[in-house]
Amino acid sequence: MKLSLFSESETKDVINLFKNVFSESEGEAEGEAISEFVSSLIATTQAKDLVGCLAKDNEITVGCIFFSRFTVPSGQVAFILSPVAVATDVQGAGIGQKLIQYGLDHLKSLHVNLAFTYGDPSYYSKVGFEQINESTVRAPFPLSQPIGWLAQSLDGNKMQAMTGSTRCVAALCDPSLW
């Protein structure tokens, strides 16, 4: 398996991966919704604000994740991980964790201070994310599952509570995603 950074020429493959994985795990409507979200994320986010990572097996894309810029009131540099997909037939083999770790290492090399995500704490804790409270950092929209609000420091400094609002990229500005 080969890990690499996403480039725009891989857009079609990536959208198909998300569509298939989410259709199979959560139904066709969710597959459609995620493919629209990923298309919008790629089309509307400036290159400096988007980091995608791919896992390929014999040139076939079997995993993909995106981090997009997340603006926090402390002024630290932050990105948020969303979404994540690993092809159904190769799930549970460690690909998701390797891909996320690869992405986090890349963000560290870019001197990013903080990484956030919103998802299952039991999964994302395997790659260093910890549950945070909105009194530490506010989410940009009301959270339907506050236990899924997660973050980690990438620069070795303990994360500090901050006051003020946060901002995500346009594609994530959809209350139904939160």
Ligand SMILES: CC(C)(COP(=O)(O)OP(=O)(O)OC[C@H]1O[C@@H](n2cnc3c(N)ncnc32)[C@H](O)[C@@H]1OP(=O)(O)O)[C@@H](O)C(=O)NCCC(=O)NCCS
């Ligand atoms: C969630 C997902 C990305 C995990 O990737 P993966 O390559 O299958 O996972 P890994 O092999 O790295 O990790 C496996 C471990 O995570 C756990 N795990 C896998 N999917 C999980 C999930 N949805 N929730 C909680 N834990 C999960 C497994 O139980 C396993 O735990 P163990 O190591 O203690 O046995 C993948 O299963 C997937 O694409 N699922 C459908 C889409 C999805 O739910 N995406 C996440 C939301 S954006």
